[in-house]
Amino acid sequence: MIKIDNLSYSFPNKDLYNKISFTLEEGQHCAFIGASGSGKSTLIDIIMDPERYMFDGKLEMDQNCRIGYVSQFSQLEKTKETTVFEYIAEEFIKLQEKIASICTEMETSSDIETLLEQYQEALDAFDAIDGDDYESNINKKLNLANLNKHKDRMISELSGGEFKLIQVIKEMLNKPDLMIMDEPDVFLDFENLNSLKNLINSHKKTMLIITHNRYLLNHCFNKIIHLENTELQEFDGRYIDYNFSLLQTKIEMQELAIADDEEIERNEALIEKLRERATYNAEASNGRALKARVKIQERLEARRIKAPFVDIKQPDINLVTDNEIEETVALKVNDFSVAFDEVLLEDVNFEIKSNDKVAIIGTNGVGKTTLLRSIFKNNSDSIEINDNIEVAYLSQMQGEILNESNTILEEFYDAGFETYREIRRYLSNYGFGEKFIEQKIESLSGGEKNILQLAKVSASKANMLLLDEPTSHLDTYSQIALEKAVKNYNGAVLMISHDYHFIINSMDYVLMIEDKKIRKVNMRKFRKMIYDTHFDKDYLQIEQKKKEVEMKIALALVDTDFELARTLSEELEGLIKLL
Template structure:
């Protein structure tokens, strides 16, 4: 079933056309990626499809039952509530159903209703229907669902009571996506949903979206993510849109094949046109052949001319060169600690980085990856230890925040300031390879987009010709084509790389090793991202097996080798737990009897007529229910502990 359809949709800016004649269908189980260069109009088209903006021409049609959840890449959740309170709002309708169920239960328990069989049967029917709907909407598990999604986005219980207004911008963006997933619209429209997510959260989100029941339409520069989620791609290029079946990797293959086929067809037609025109030119004036020439001319006039395939838009093309080779040992870290005194983010960190290696730093947000890079270059002191820099090592640093760019300088001045002896034409040539040509080089830095600033920072890095590049999220703000150009440049680079990235596709292509950071320090894996994932899975499986073996051995030790004192202490603890369980069971029995007593009292005719007394008893009943739930949780925990003896 088609949920949403775009027919001949266009967006115009005066005489300029951003895109036109857009045709796009979203089925009820679609998994669609919208791809294209920065500035092609992807975000604008998403807003039009979501109903936030109107198209200049064309029509958007939607099914009657369509519900849309839209995530803007620049929007975070704003609220004066706590995280838990805000997430509960999503389930207001479920909570209302729960209240209605409780009211119906009281009606069913009312003896007077049995006097009217028809009314009684109707209440039972209403109750059964509502309870079925309640179950379908996960009425008994929605709180667990909230916790699961929040944990997936790295909000544990310690965050639940935190006011949303106290969160960072990145946390608010993650929370906006979490709320959207809990709402479960039948069409998710996501603009760069992977921004601000670390690799573990990306993996969780992939798993969640793979099982999502509704349709998904997204823009993302994360190629690994796209390959995992989507099965069709719409490509916006040169104001037009083209549809491809398959994931992102398949799209790249099919697009290349299409462009190659179009080029062949164009060349074939051009060859035919040249032959026809030559025949006409040679034979039109000759009486014996003029009719055939006229026929060829008509054939030319009727022919539907193919446009020359333009292929892809202009791409950046650059290389990173080195002024001199470094020594074999580039960087050594021995048991260093990073953080901000007295807070240690990660310890101990060890690394022996050799010439021409490319090491990716991975780990959860907040563990100190960027801090480690800044400590190596001397911007932030190590809490413990020092970085040992090797012989003839020249360090070039890329800052993900582009904090080293001068906002009031032009693009040309930014590079010329640090290299005043380089001729202007040489700097312009270099900037041209980073897609800054003509008047573009006179643009002021603070007026540039995020992608343009990233290209300026990379151009500056290329001019330095250092033999050791330290890169902090170098693919941020870059479109997919620019990422691929950067990857190719780094693959060709004959120096050494140490970089932080959440782009798993990028890590896969570049890294020769992965250094994982955690609060407990570093672990090194020799290989790319896929190898790292494979080894992590093997380690987890091995650890689980060791834990099982250890449990068996521990049980054996417990039975056969415990000393007298240990046995005595365990017996004491066991008796204590037995007394606690017995006591809790007595309290639970008392609570059950109390609930039964209150319910019977509430059924008395005189009580049913006394509204205030009925409310008082209901309040008491809810308090006993709450106490019963607490007792049950404590009893379950104590019983489990007792079973371990």
């Protein structure tokens, strides 16, 4: 389906790929993984439109290959007003209308041959996407995704998560040869995540999907492409097996690489001694010994094992406040209601103390973001924020907080920083080196934009944080860094999230939106509810433990503690067997 050979590509200030190669065969479901900003989305752009990019190497793909694409950004606001069914059926309806128009034209036209050709082309295109059964196929996909109840709703009434699933269904039904999706799981609640899993597993053609979601990775793919440190590894098999194999290889390769380094270092010391002897004593034997030792060194260098990439690119997220206050009520919400075409929330009442860490949960479309945005704007009589509380907001719509036409440098001048040096030093902690800060924000990946939002939130030194899906787009290490930062933060946090591990590990309790109301649920009840509703209890616990052990192995490799790494890998193997 696709063959990439020795492909290299760079921005002016960043190398993305260095002679990477992989193949994607017909029918494979491939997960494309790697750290935020490593170039995954750019590689997909190159595959979709190679003529637009100047790259070294070869990209081979059938020129007639039809590609379906779902972006990491929902673009709901750019969609014309239509029903869900009409939106999904757009291509079918367009072809039906074209066929009917040609038939009408043939009744009066003298150029029948041209019209017959056009008619046959349109009919072939309609048949290629199984047009005769399109209504039935749409209903089947909507049922599979548990979205049939939304068939007659207007697209504008959907949540971001619901619309993402509708986009996936639309692209699948257009029967592309290759289906590409860039983080389709972002903002999905667990019910909709299960729906996405079912849609992926029901699709029989080739798929290439960027994701950081471990649930999807564990359940949907038979090939892994991993982009790391400008290099790429491919693996035919399950993610869970790949990840274990990768860690095992890193342990072995790093140990061998260090042994090689030590041997080369010892040989270099011998060369220096022989060179010194030959300088003071010009006997032929000294020259021959030196030449022989240099040849040995060349052979050692040629067969030297390259150390695997073990650096952990984890941002140093440090959420601080200049205005710590004694425990008091930071936020009070009384009889809050909101409605658009229908009531979303009514008679909502709760309060947050100045050191509470609280998650708002609920299915997609119940009004979580609307509530959080209303608190941030503080424009309702039902919302009361303590005078000593300063609020900072992270939005799932990143353009709300970041001016994407700015460079990173301009954004932080606008945020109150005074000098280039101050900005450079501050942002280096978040993984944005000197080369990056002149970059336009619009050119960043979704994960990098979220890290930048977190850097702005932290710089505000506010004592109450409103975070809307803060883990979206973030790679695993960045999620762990954020989790730690939230736990260590001394102010109040009100957060929307569907990341149950993140909630359990960092929140005090949850506010659950159900039937247009909010109720407070303690963490013990929340855990039980999640286990009963969505997960097998053992799966959640084992997956969390597995993630912790993998992180410990990575840290052990950074410290070159191979004995610990091997011990931990045995523990990891046992956990994998349980899964």
